[in-house]
Amino acid sequence: MSAEFFFGVEVFLNGLMAGVMYSLVALGFVLIFKASGIFNYAQGIMALFAAMTLVGFQEGQIPFAHLFNAMFGMEMHHFGWHMNAFFAIILALGVMVLFAILVEKLILKHLVNQEPIILFMATIGLAYFMEGFGDLMWGSNVKKLDVGIPQGGNFWIEENTAFLGGDAFYGFYLDTLDIYATVIATVLVVSLVLFSQYTKTGRALRAVADDHQAALSVGISLRAIWVIVWAIAGFVALVAGIMWGAKSGVQFSLSLIALKALPVLMLGGFTSIPGAIIGGLIIGVGEKMFEFLIGAPLLGGATENWFAYMVALVFLVFRPQGLFGEKIIERV
Amino acid sequence: MFYREVGEFKTSYRSDQQTFPIALDRTGFLVTLAFAFVIIPLTMSEYWAQAVFLPFLIFGIAAIGLNILTGYCGQVSLGSGGFMAVGAYSCYKLMTGFPDMNIVVCILLSGGVTAFVGLLFGLPSLRIKGFYLAVATLAAQFFLVWMFNKVGWFYNYSASGQITAPEREIFGFIVTGAKAETLPVYYVCLVMLFSLAILARNLTRGAFGRKWMAIRDMDIAAEIIGVNPLMAKLTAFAVSSFYVGISGALLFALYLGAVEVGEAFSIQKSFLILFMIIIGGLGSIFGSLVGAAFMIGMPVLLKNLLVTNLGWPGDIAAHLEFMIVGLLIVVFLILEPHGLAMLWRIIKEKLRIWPFAH
Numbered sequence: 020m021s022a023e024f025f026f027g028v029e030v031f032l033n034g035l036m037a038g039v040m041y042s043l044v045a046l047g048f049v050l051i052f053k054a055s056g057i058f059n060y061a062q063g064i065m066a067l068f069a070a071m072t073l074v075g076f077q078e079g080q081i082p083f084a085h086l087f088n089a090m091f092g093m094e095m096h097h098f099g100w101h102m103n104a105f106f107a108i109i110l111a112l113g114v115m116v117l118f119a120i121l122v123e124k125l126i127l128k129h130l131v132n133q134e135p136i137i138l139f140m141a142t143i144g145l146a147y148f149m150e151g152f153g154d155l156m157w158g159s160n161v162k163k164l165d166v167g168i169p170q171g172g173n174f175w176i177e178e179n180t181a182f183l184g185g186d187a188f189y190g191f192y193l194d195t196l197d198i199y200a201t202v203i204a205t206v207l208v209v210s211l212v213l214f215s216q217y218t219k220t221g222r223a224l225r226a227v228a229d230d231h232q233a234a235l236s237v238g239i240s241l242r243a244i245w246v247i248v249w250a251i252a253g254f255v256a257l258v259a260g261i262m263w264g265a266k267s268g269v270q271f272s273l274s275l276i277a278l279k280a281l282p283v284l285m286l287g288g289f290t291s292i293p294g295a296i297i298g299g300l301i302i303g304v305g306e307k308m309f310e311f312l313i314g315a316p317l318l319g320g321a322t323e324n325w326f327a328y329m330v331a332l333v334f335l336v337f338r339p340q341g342l343f344g345e346k347i348i349e350r351v
Numbered sequence: 352m353f354y355r356e357v358g359e360f361k362t363s364y365r366s367d368q369q370t371f372p373i374a375l376d377r378t379g380f381l382v383t384l385a386f387a388f389v390i391i392p393l394t395m396s397e398y399w400a401q402a403v404f405l406p407f408l409i410f411g412i413a414a415i416g417l418n419i420l421t422g423y424c425g426q427v428s429l430g431s432g433g434f435m436a437v438g439a440y441s442c443y444k445l446m447t448g449f450p451d452m453n454i455v456v457c458i459l460l461s462g463g464v465t466a467f468v469g470l471l472f473g474l475p476s477l478r479i480k481g482f483y484l485a486v487a488t489l490a491a492q493f494f495l496v497w498m499f500n501k502v503g504w505f506y507n508y509s510a511s512g513q514i515t516a517p518e519r520e521i522f523g524f525i526v527t528g529a530k531a532e533t534l535p536v537y538y539v540c541l542v543m544l545f546s547l548a549i550l551a552r553n554l555t556r557g558a559f560g561r562k563w564m565a566i567r568d569m570d571i572a573a574e575i576i577g578v579n580p581l582m583a584k585l586t587a588f589a590v591s592s593f594y595v596g597i598s599g600a601l602l603f604a605l606y607l608g609a610v611e612v613g614e615a616f617s618i619q620k621s622f623l624i625l626f627m628i629i630i631g632g633l634g635s636i637f638g639s640l641v642g643a644a645f646m647i648g649m650p651v652l653l654k655n656l657l658v659t660n661l662g663w664p665g666d667i668a669a670h671l672e673f674m675i676v677g678l679l680i681v682v683f684l685i686l687e688p689h690g691l692a693m694l695w696r697i698i699k700e701k702l703r704i705w706p707f708a709h
Contacts, residue, residue, distance in 0.1 A: 058482050089663045129685045136427060137688055139482050140629055143622070144680030151673025159666060278618070281486040319501045328490035335479045335487060349571055 029193075030311040031304055036197035038303020039204045040262060044280040045287070045295040046208065047255040052289045053228040054248040055127070058139045061146035063277020065115070065253060068153045070260030070269045072114050074164050075157045076107040082156045104166040108257070115253030123246045150274065159271070164264035169195045200262045207258060208296060211251075220247060228290075282331035288341030297342065302327045354702040370552060387541060392534055400533045407647045408540035409601045414627040414639035415551050416594025421625070422633035423555055424587035425567030426476050426484055430491035432620035434592050435599030436612050437465045437495060440505050442600035443514040446527075447507060454519040454527060455539075458600045465596020466589040468495075473588025477581060480570075492618055499612040515609040527604045536605045543601065547594060552636050554590065563587050564634075595624075626676065630683055632692030641691045649675070 044062060051059040075082065079098040087093055102110075126145065130138055215221035226234040227244045235241055263273050283302050287294025306326040314322030340347050354375055361367040371377045395404060413431060421427050441461035445452060472491040479487050499505050506514050518528030524535035554560055562583040565573035574580050603610045610616075623646060631642020650672050657668040687693055 085664075086667055089667055126681055126685070133684075133688070136481060137684055139485075140625075141681050141684045143625075144677045144684065146677065147680065148674050148677025151670040151675075151677065155667065155670040155674070159670070278489065281489065285483060285486055321497060321501070324497050325490060325493035328487070328493055332475055332487045332490040335483060336475050339478050339480070339483065 027308075027311065030307050032193060033197070034304035034307030035300055036193070036201060036303070037307060038300035039197075039201045040259070040266075040299075041276070041280055041283045041303055042296045042299030043200070043204050043207070043255065043259040043262065044276050045283040045299055046211070046292065047252040047259065048280060048284055049287075049289065049292055049295045050211075050255065051248055051252050054224055055227075055245055056135060056138070057127070057142065058135065058289070059252065060139060060142040060277065061149060062252065062256060062280065063274040064146045064149040064153070065118075065256035066260035066263065066276070067269070067271070067274040068118075068149050068260075069111055069115055069253065069257035070164055070264035070273065071153050071157045071162065073107050073111040073166075073257070073261065074162045074264070074269055076110050077102050077104060077166075078162075080157060085158055086155055108166070108261075111257055112254060115257055116250045119246050119249035119253050122249055123242060127245055128242065146274070146277075150271075162264075162269040164261065164269050166261055166265065168199050168265055194266075196262070196266055200266075203258065203262070207255065208292065212292065224248065279327060282327040285331040285335055285341055288343040291341075291343035294341060294343035302330065305330055353705065354699050370549075384545075387545075388538075392537055395537075397533060400537060402651050403648055404537060405533075405540060405606050407644050408537070408544045409598050409606055410624065410627065410647060411544050411640050411643040412547055412601070413595050413598035413624050414631065414643045415548060415636055416591045416598065417624050418628045418631075418633065418636070418639040419551060419555065419563070419594065420587050420591035422628055422635065422638075423560060423567060424563035424584065424591075425570075426473075426584060426587065427482065427625075428488040428591070429485050429618070429621045429625065430472065430488035430495075431595050431624045432616045432618055433492040433495035434465050434469055434595040435602065435620060436499055436616035437468045437592075438462060438596030438599030439603035439610055439616070440499050440514065440612075441465065441596070442604050443507075443516070444505065446517055446519065446604070450517070454521060454604065457519075458543075458597055458604065461600040462593040462597040465599070466593040469588045469592020469595075470585055473585050473592075476584050476588065489618075492621055496612055496616060511611075513609050513611050514603065516604045519604075527608070529608065531605070531608070539605060540601055543597065547597065548636055548640070551594070555636065559583075559586060559590075567634075626680060628690075629680060630690055632690030635690070635692035637695070638690050638692030641695075645691070646676075 044066060047062045047065070048059060051057055051062070074080075079100045079102065081087075081096060081098060084096050088096075122145070126141060130141055215224055223234070223239045223244055224247070226237070226239055227241060231241060234244075259276075260269075260273065263276060267273070279302075280299075283298040284295065285298075286301055287296070287298025306323045309326050310320070310322050314320055314326070335341075354373075356373045359372075359374055361372070366372075371380055391404065413435060417428060417431050438461045441464040442457050445457040445460055446454070449457075468491075472488065475487050476484050500512065506512055509515075516527040518525060518530060520526060521535065521539065525531050526535050526539055555563070562573070562578045563586075565576070565578050566580060566583045566587075570580055573583070599616065602615070607615060627642035627646045628639055629642070630645055631640070632638025653672055653675070654665070654668050657663045657671065658665055683690060
């Protein structure tokens with residue numbers, strides 16, 4: 020077989036890895052949407068904020084240092100210690116839980132029973148607030164995130180696959196970080212599924228997702244469930260933030276992956292966890308293959324910017340509820 | 352007491368159906384017009400014109416356009432930035448392709464081109480609803496911006512990839528290009544906004560507007576009582592894109608002069624226009640304008656206050672701006688989902704019965 024073919028396979032594998040990253044973000048969306056019917060636009064910003072907080076704790080940055088310096092003419096920036104990655108992750112998780120509680124108390128509580136589109140817009144507002152808040156708290160410079168996951172091409176795979184394609188082919192190039200991300204994402208998904216199937220809280224979550232009023236009537240606290248769901252989504256955001264942050268630095272563009280996760284969700288259906296995973300893989304593979312086969316040679320490249328949306332758009336025309344979504348029934 | 356309709360008797364259908372049936376509103380409208388056409392141009396400085404008034408007039412048109420689609424017809428769109436780019440690029444192609452054509456004709460025609468593109472991207476709205484549609488319109492945003500970036504024909508293969516407006520004049524006044532004067536530009540934008548706002552007001556209270564609102568309130572029910580959803584949704588998309596396209600053409604030709612598509616018409620612009628109509632009020636022409644004024648004026652105000660008066664660094668002001676915008680959106684949605692326009696209606700009602708409670 021020719022080297023061309025194996026390059027294609029390599030692109031396919033890299034697409035799968037990228038798809039896993041999209042799925043990670045999409046997962047956070049699905050969790051919140053299922054439990055509260057809210058389409059949480061702020062998921063991407065949550066990932067950014069979580070990653071920023073993690074870096075901030077690790078580096079010992081003083082929160083709001085820049086603001087205080089400007090207000091009172093001080094000259095401070097760091098506490099001067101370096102925190103262990105593990106403790107920093109625990110602390111960042113604590114911040115995300117606190118965030119979940121605040122969101123429920125300050126926003127969601129007041130917006131019960133509003134139309135979905137109003138709630139969606141509220142989360143856009145939340146995203147804007149978080150964006151400014153995160154930058155103000157930790158500074159808007161590009162940060163390097165390092166929690167000890169190795170990075171760079173995996174030589175073992177490269178050496179052991181080199182024999183496949185003749186002289187022009189040097190073996191599959193796969194980033195070690197992507198492989199770690201795939202493993203972590205798989206663990207995360209499996210544990211989330213186990214959690215929602217076999218624990219009491221998980222059952223309560225599914226009950227709320229099925230029917231708010233029925234869940235209330237059997238004594239499930241809606242508000243507690245919302246806090247839990249947002250906290251879990253915050254945890255997923257932290258994982259996604261660590262992965263993306265380690266890959267390409269903690270910066271504003273990280274929050275744009277939320278926009279990339281939207282077509283993933285539309286493909287997979289808003290209410291399905293497996294849907295989010297498979298949708299992510301389809302989009303990841305699809306855009307990499309399209310760029311490789313058609314985009315770069317024929318259209319001048321950078322088709323990854325819009326391919327996912329176009330696929331989702333065309334796809335939805337034929338199947339508006341997505342691959343695994345529940346059938347939409349409308350009544351007057 | 353201060354705002355009342357007592358003693359006004361309508362003797363003809365014409366006077367009963369006019370745009371402002373209450374005399375006080377008519378006077379207020381005329382005063383506002385006089386203010387906009389005479390007093391502001393006489394008193395404004397170059398800085399205020401460039402920083403506040405021109406962007407307000409231009410984005411006001413876009414906000415009215417999006418409000419027709421989202422506020423009146425209920426179809427959320429996140430593609431306004433892309434449609435503005437269509438307006439700007441078709442205006443550029445028309446200006447360079449037909450150098451003798453009047454600039455106003457160019458701008459109106461580029462609105463027409465945008466309406467056609469909007470129609471194409473509106474087609475899926477027949478199957479997709481709610482925020483599925485909102486996400487689908489992102490396809491328009493990203494695809495159009497990518498296309499204007501990649502296809503050389505659109506920017507006449509210029510080396511920088513930018514488009515630059517050539518010099519054109521109206522009645523002898525230069526309005527585009529490097530030598531454009533602020534005052535004629537202001538008047539062109541103002542007249543555009545004024546006539547388009549009047550048009551929108553009359554469209555939305557006529558047969559078209561009633562069909563759009565029926566679709567917004569419940570599309571299945573509207574279909575049952577005989578509204579054709581295909582026609583209603585597509586006309587809303589076309590009219591809305593026409594407005595947004597004109598706004599994009601004005602932004603490029605009269606205000607910015609030179610445009611790099613990824614920067615001038617990014618997704619941020621789509622959100623900016625969406626925020627204008629949320630804060631101003633969905634389903635209100637007046638609200639679109641108030642929202643536009645708010646979203647354009649607030650950053651300038653904040654910047655003046657924090658950077659110029661208090662001497663804080665510019666980036667802190669920018670971060671605070673994000674926080675305040677986000678906070679305001681959430682607060683508005685919680686307190687008054689219908690925006691500033693609803694607030695104004697409540698104030699008018701209070702003024703009407705003051706000093707009594709009922």
